[in-house]
Amino acid sequence: DVKVTQSSRYLVKRTGEKVFLECVQDMDHENMFWYRQDPGLGLRLIYFSYDVKMKEKGDIPEGYSVSREKKERFSLILESASTNQTSMYLCASSLSGTGAEQYFGPGTRLTVT
């Protein structure tokens, strides 16, 4: 079974803090994704990575950066957290190829106060 894990299920941070969200997958997948999910808006892609050290911006990259130093790990970084980044963050991974199924992690509910 593919397993995608995220470092925290719930996280509370203060405005201005630097926040790291970690995602690890155990199936040697090439592609990894970070999404945020908000009521009424659905899932929106923040960044994705198709290989180690490779990344591409998604639909809403502003205020976020990512790091992929190892194939199994994809980190999302909020350089200076703001209240409008309060959201559910979901990581996913897939094999390479446009037809590959994405496997999702359990999500991190981040609250920025």
Added chain:
Amino acid sequence: KNEVEQSPQNLTAQEGEFITINCSYSVGISALHWLQQHPGGGIVSLFMLSSGKKKHGRLIATINIQEKHSSLHITASHPRDSAVYICAVRLLDSGYALNFGKGTSLLVTP
């Protein structure tokens, strides 16, 4: 812009009812996914379709490429089917990324 529209947005059914959730999209796609999200957040992939029909247990997914439409059916619904069902498409020119519908929230009552 949202290339993916789902209906209905919310659905309440009684246990045992046949349920249909619809997904329409406006551009060319290479694949369509149906996902299930239970309270608490985790998302599970139910189906990935590029043509025709797939069945898994009480779940059936169909896609009509010409009409740009897909349906997810649940037969003999059960309270444990209560979840948010999300349609997502991979656009022809988008590479790896998926475009998601806003989801259909299903509640099945005993």
